[in-house]
Amino acid sequence: MLELLQFEFMRNAVIAGIVVSLICGVIGTLVVVNRLVFLSGGIAHAAYGGIGIAFFFGLPYLPCTLVFSILAAFAMAQLTESSKHRSDTVIGVLWAAGMALGVILLDLTPGYNVDLMSYLFGSILTVPSSDIYMMSILGAGILIAVALFYNDLLAMSYDEEFALLRGVPVKVLYFMLIGMIALSVVMTIQVVGLILVIALLTIPPYIAEKHCRSLKMMMVLSALLSMAFTLAGLWISYLLNLSSGATIILVAVAGFFLEKTGSHLKY
Amino acid sequence: MTAPVIEIENLWFSFNRHPILKKVNLTIYEKEFLAVIGPNGGGKTTLVKIILGLLKPQRGSVRVFGKPPCKVSLKMGYVPQRIDFNRNFPVTVADIVHMGRLRTSRRRTRRSSDDEKAVQRVLEKLDMWEFRDYRIGELSGGQRQRVFIARALVTEPDLLFLDEPTSSIDTRGQSELYEMLDELNQHITIVVVSHDIMLISSHVKSVACVNQQVHFHEAAEITEDMLEKAYHCPIDLIAHGIPHRVLKMHEDD
Numbered sequence: 474m475l476e477l478l479q480f481e482f483m484r485n486a487v488i489a490g491i492v493v494s495l496i497c498g499v500i501g502t503l504v505v506v507n508r509l510v511f512l513s514g515g516i517a518h519a520a521y522g523g524i525g526i527a528f529f530f531g532l533p534y535l536p537c538t539l540v541f542s543i544l545a546a547f548a549m550a551q552l553t554e555s556s557k558h559r560s561d562t563v564i565g566v567l568w569a570a571g572m573a574l575g576v577i578l579l580d581l582t583p584g585y586n587v588d589l590m591s592y593l594f595g596s597i598l599t600v601p602s603s604d605i606y607m608m609s610i611l612g613a614g615i616l617i618a619v620a621l622f623y624n625d626l627l628a629m630s631y632d633e634e635f636a637l638l639r640g641v642p643v644k645v646l647y648f649m650l651i652g653m654i655a656l657s658v659v660m661t662i663q664v665v666g667l668i669l670v671i672a673l674l675t676i677p678p679y680i681a682e683k684h685c686r687s688l689k690m691m692m693v694l695s696a697l698l699s700m701a702f703t704l705a706g707l708w709i710s711y712l713l714n715l716s717s718g719a720t721i722i723l724v725a726v727a728g729f730f731l732e733k734t735g736s737h738l739k740y
Numbered sequence: 741m742t743a744p745v746i747e748i749e750n751l752w753f754s755f756n757r758h759p760i761l762k763k764v765n766l767t768i769y770e771k772e773f774l775a776v777i778g779p780n781g782g783g784k785t786t787l788v789k790i791i792l793g794l795l796k797p798q799r800g801s802v803r804v805f806g807k808p809p810c811k812v813s814l815k816m817g818y819v820p821q822r823i824d825f826n827r828n829f830p831v832t833v834a835d836i837v838h839m840g841r842l843r844t845s846r847r848r849t850r851r852s853s854d855d856e857k858a859v860q861r862v863l864e865k866l867d868m869w870e871f872r873d874y875r876i877g878e879l880s881g882g883q884r885q886r887v888f889i890a891r892a893l894v895t896e897p898d899l900l901f902l903d904e905p906t907s908s909i910d911t912r913g914q915s916e917l918y919e920m921l922d923e924l925n926q927h928i929t930i931v932v933v934s935h936d937i938m939l940i941s942s943h944v945k946s947v948a949c950v951n952q953q954v955h956f957h958e959a960a961e962i963t964e965d966m967l968e969k970a971y972h973c974p975i976d977l978i979a980h981g982i983p984h985r986v987l988k989m990h991e992d993d
Contacts, residue, residue, distance in 0.1 A: 638813045639842040685830045
C-alpha cells in the first residue's frame with residue numbers, strides 16, 4: 474500500500490479520508506445521540522441543490538455547496554422546530570426540493586455536463602489539494618468548537634430541559650450543531666458521495682456507542698473506526714478496481730454486521 | 741414565613757387548545773414544603789414546568805424570587821418525572837451529576853476540584869458513590885432516580901422541585917429521602933409532586949390539589965384524624981381530593 478502514496482491523488486485521498494473520518498466520528502456521534510440521522514440525510518440530499526447552483530452560475534463548488542447546505546439545514550431546523558410532530562415530513566420535502574433543484578439547474582447548465590455519479594457516490598481520488606486545505610481548516614474549526622462546548626453539548630444531548638435550567642443556550646447550540654452537521658455532510662460528500670454520507674456518519678458511532686462509557690470516548694472510537702473503514706475501503710477499491718465510495722461503505726456495513734454478530738454471540 | 745418565593749397570578753395554560761390549567765393563583769413562601777397532588781392529567785407536571793420556566797403560560801404572571809422564572813433558573817433544582825429517557829446514552833452516573841454543576845462551576849471546559857468534591861458528597865449521601873462509573877443504562881429504576889435526585893441537589897438550589905421522586909424507590913429508600921428533604925427544608929423551599937401519603941402525612945407543611953384549578957391547603961388542615969383515615973385509603977382516592985374528608989372540600993366545587 475505504501476508505494477501507492479507516491480501518487481499525489483492517492484496522498485490527497487488518504488488525507489481527505491483521515492480528515493473526514495475525524496469529523497464523521499465527532500459529528501456522527503452527536504447526530505446519532507441526538508437522533509438527527511434523518512435530518513442529516515435531508516441536508517445531504519438538499520446539498521445537491523448547492524451543487525446545481527455552483528455549476529449553473531460557474532461558482533466554486535465547495536464554498537457554494539457549503540453555504541447552500543447550511544442555509545437548507547437552518548431552514549430544516551427552523552421548520553421542524555415549529556411543527557415538531559411532523560418534522561420528518563418537513564425534512565422529506567426539503568430533501569426532495571434540494572435534489573430537484575440541483576437536477577434542473579444541471580439540466581440548464583450549457584455545455585459539458587459534469588459527472589453526476591461522482592457527487593452521488595463520491596470521488597475521493599479526485600479531491601484537489603485546494604479542497605484538502607479547506608477541509609482541514611473547517612475540520613479543525615469543528616473539532617475546536619465541539620471541544621469548547623463539549624459540556625453544554627453533552628447536557629443538551631442528554632437532557633435538553635435540564636440543560637435549559639442550567640442556563641445552557643439550547644437553541645443557539647442546536648443551530649450551531651445543525652450548522653456543523655451541514656459542514657461535515659458537505660465534506661463527506663467529497664469522499665463517499667451524498668447518497669452514502671449517512672452510512673459513514675452513522676455506522677461508526679452506532680458500533681462505538683455500545684462499547685463506550687462517555688460521549689467523548691464514543692467520538693474517539695467512532696473516528697478510529699471511520700478511519701479504518703475509509704482507508705481499508707480505499708485500498709480494496711484500488712486492488713479490485715471498484716468505486717471507492719461504495720467500497721468504503723460496504724466495508725463499514727461489513728463492520729456493522731460483524732459487530733452485530735459478535736455481540737450476539739457474546740450474550 | 742417571610743418573602744414569597746413563588747407568586748402565580750391568574751395563570752392560564754392550554755395545550756393544543758385543551759385547557760390544562762385555569763385561573764391559577766398560588767403564593768408559596770420561603771421554607772415551605774409543598775406537596776402537589778391531583779389526578780393524572782390534572783396538570784401537576786405542567787404547573788411545575790411553568791414555575792421552572794420550561795413552559796410559557798398563555799395568560800397570567802409567574803414570578804420566582806420576584807423575577808421571571810428563566811432569570812432565576814440557576815437557583816432551582818429539578819428532578820424530572822420521567823427517568824427512563826435516553827437509557828442507552830453513553831454517559832456515566834458521575835457525568836450526569838456533573839451536569840448539575842454547569843454554570844455553577846467557574847471553569848468552562850474542565851471540572852474543578854470543588855465540582856468533584858460536591859459531586860462526591862452528594863453521591864455518597866444518596867449511597868450512589870460506588871456506582872459513579874456505571875453507565876446510566878446499567879442501573880435499576882430506583883438507582884436512576886437517585887442519580888437524578890443527586891443531579892438536582894448538586895446544583896445547591898434555593899428552591900427544589902421533585903416530580904414523583906419515589907415512584908421507583910423502595911420503602912426504606914423513601915423514608916431516607918424524606919428525612920433528607922426535611923433536613924434540606926430547614927434552608928430551602930421544596931415542592932414535591934407525589935401521590936405518596938407517607939410524605940403528605942408527616943413531612944409536608946402544605947398541600948396543593950391540582951385539577952385544572954389549584955387549591956391550596958395549609959398544614960393545619962391536615963389533622964391527625966384525617967391522616968389516620970388517609971392511611972387506610974387507596975392513594976388515588978386521596979389524590980382526587982374528595983372522599984374521606986382527607987382535606988377540606990374546595991369551596992367552589
